[in-house]
Amino acid sequence: MDLKDSILELIRRAATDLSPDVVESLSKAHENEDEGTPARGVFRTILENINMAKDQSTPICQDTGSLLFYIDFPKGDIEKKYKEAIEWAAVEATKKQYLRPNAVDPVSSKNSGNNLGENAPYIHFHQWDKDEVRIRVMLKGGGSENVGTQYKLPYPPLKAGRDLAGVRKVIIDAVVNAQGLGCAPGTLGIGIGGDRVTSYALSKVQFFRKIGERNSDHEIAKLEEEILDSVNKLQIGPMGFGGKTTVLDVFISSQARHPATFFVAISYMCWAFRRKSMVMKNGEVNYD
């Protein structure tokens, strides 16, 4: 398969076929809810929908999100080649109804109709030492993006200081504010440190981790587990109907901060946690 077609297939998989780690996590959450509750009913519908979307090759959710690409390419390659292939694939994927047209010009309010626009799809390029290319895509829905938020510590309303205890407080606050609006149960990507932009960037890229994958830093891993446990006591539940699972997982990462700033960026991924990856080497493509 050539580059263009393999990217189109990557998009199709991302929009229609949820990754096994997410499906497994949702299945466990389903079993965990009591019979006869609306929460259990929601999970049943979610799981049925996942199967139907996969069988029919149609979008799991009609909001097929913003297209965010992350590319690691070998030395000597040119970025333009990937950009052109991605744009072609986005247009084709829209024609095939794998994607809804989701690129709107904020000045004219016109929808381009084909998912192309200034910075759409958004592409992060990174050159690496390997002789293969890795292309990862995330479909980030609008509803879940709207509940993402950023705090600067200290945050007096919660008495949240500039330490991990403060980080924990603002994350719990963000989940309470989100309620079911981001299509709970969500997954949280958290970036600690950096500036306004890089804290969000770090929070987003966490979504390429697998459910259950803990940060290699022991202290952060402990914080992830602690927060997951805390937020699932809030009884917000799937869709905010009340229930035992509010969040599927919490992925935290940290980076250097300026001495005067302490940002905590929180990105929320809906239950339809759509991200896929492909590696291309000598014309051979492997998807994950």
Next chain:
Amino acid sequence: MTKLNIPISDEEIRKLKVGDEVSLSGTIVTARDEAHKLMIEEKPDFIREYLKESVIYHCGPVVKQDENGEWSFVSAGPTTSAREEPYQADVVCEYNVRGVIGKGGMGAKTAEGLKKCGAVYFHAVGGAGTLIANSVKKVREVFKLEEFGSPEAFWVIEVEDFPVVVTMDSHGNSIHKTVLERSKKIMEELL
């Protein structure tokens, strides 16, 4: 699971209570931001017959048109309803609507409107795009497609066994309010 056929009477809608699981069948209409703005600012009559004792669905579908020009729904889950809060109560009363399907719930003004005019808020499962599209059996009409674009147009559709949960009833009860208040209280204990 309660089965309800559209059109729905005032009496039938008043019987529903929060937490009830309902399966809806009949003709409903999709409407999002542009459509709600229009219904308040211009009160158009073209949509009146379809909305009477029917249901509004907050949805921007993925649609397909075949060679004969026939439309069908490919993926069609609910969108966030909160954006229609400024308009919803007035739209419900103006057009004699019996229900609103969406996600995330709505606020106090809508709750008041539901009570006054006899309607409920049905919550669909956000993200269940393919499953809900499968319950859309036919696209009867589409209005404002050119002007608003496909996600924002009024799609008049026939649904069969569309699964929803009543999260705001016509008696002023709201699951969203209860869950929010409870989670805030738990948060205080956690912090």
